[in-house]
Amino acid sequence: MSFSPRIRKKIVRWIKGNLKQPGLSGIVLGLSGGVDSACAAALCKEAAGKNKVLALILPCHSHIQDLRDAGLAAKTLEIKTETVDLSGIYDNLIKILTPANRVASANLKPRLRMAVLYYFANKLNYLVCGTGNKSELMAGYFTKFGDGAVDIMPLADLSKAKVRQLAEELGVPQRIIDKPPSAGLWPGQTDEGEMGISYRELDDILERLQAKQKQIAPRAKVNKVKQMVRRSAHKRQGPGICYI
Numbered sequence: 176m177s178f179s180p181r182i183r184k185k186i187v188r189w190i191k192g193n194l195k196q197p198g199l200s201g202i203v204l205g206l207s208g209g210v211d212s213a214c215a216a217a218l219c220k221e222a223a224g225k226n227k228v229l230a231l232i233l234p235c236h237s238h239i240q241d242l243r244d245a246g247l248a249a250k251t252l253e254i255k256t257e258t259v260d261l262s263g264i265y266d267n268l269i270k271i272l273t274p275a276n277r278v279a280s281a282n283l284k285p286r287l288r289m290a291v292l293y294y295f296a297n298k299l300n301y302l303v304c305g306t307g308n309k310s311e312l313m314a315g316y317f318t319k320f321g322d323g324a325v326d327i328m329p330l331a332d333l334s335k336a337k338v339r340q341l342a343e344e345l346g347v348p349q350r351i352i353d354k355p356p357s358a359g360l361w362p363g364q365t366d367e368g369e370m371g372i373s374y375r376e377l378d379d380i381l382e383r384l385q386a387k388q389k390q391i392a393p394r395a396k397v398n399k400v401k402q403m404v405r406r407s408a409h410k411r412q413g414p415g416i417c418y419i
Contacts, residue, residue, distance in 0.1 A: 178340040190222035201227035204304040208244030281360035285321030315407020335374040
């Protein structure tokens with residue numbers, strides 16, 4: 176199934192509308208080497224023009240293939256890049272912090288990346304574009320105040336399957352479309368391995384939950400997804416405020 180040109184145009188118009196805010200002159204986003212960030216970068220280029228998009232490559236003990244794929248995406252799109260290696264900063268921060276579990280330590284990586292993205296956004300008067308998709312956001316598979324802390328999210332209403340369809344439409348290199356999704360939090364980490372469910376299953380369950388349709392997946396997996404949605408509700412909300 177191909178991606179709807181109407182939806183693609185709608186997303187591009189939406190990005191253009193966000194850029195009309197006073198004082199804004201472009202868009203900055205992180206380029207990870209994955210399909211989501213490649214799609215977001217392509218849409219931003221369509222909306223703003225290649226000279227007003229800056230893609231940051233922010234390795235933090237990242238796999239060399241991810242860096243190559245990020246470079247491939249940037250070269251294919253002909254957009255400007257800047258590389259800032261955060262590995263040393265991350266290591267020094269870990270040294271001065273008390274020991275924690277793997278997830279707490281790994282979540283420092285997207286939070287460091289977001290700090291750098293906002294540094295460049297402030298410097299250039301750019302918007303920070305997020306690359307998260309609907310499947311990740313609904314399931315809570317993102318880092319609060321890390322990759323979830325952005326100004327705009329053009330892919331946030333598209334499932335992972337829809338993002339892959341969009342990638343084909345946008346001419347994203349097939350190698351990037353086909354690679355196993357990974358946040359690069361630790362060596363060998365994959366999204367599906369960490370979540371314990373495939374994106375195909377996750378998309379189907381989430382879509383049926385939203386449409387209030389009968390589930391066809393095993394009950395254990397449906398319950399697992401429901402629990403993921405419930406436990407991550409705080410990530411999709413702003414800070415709690417005590418109103419007086």
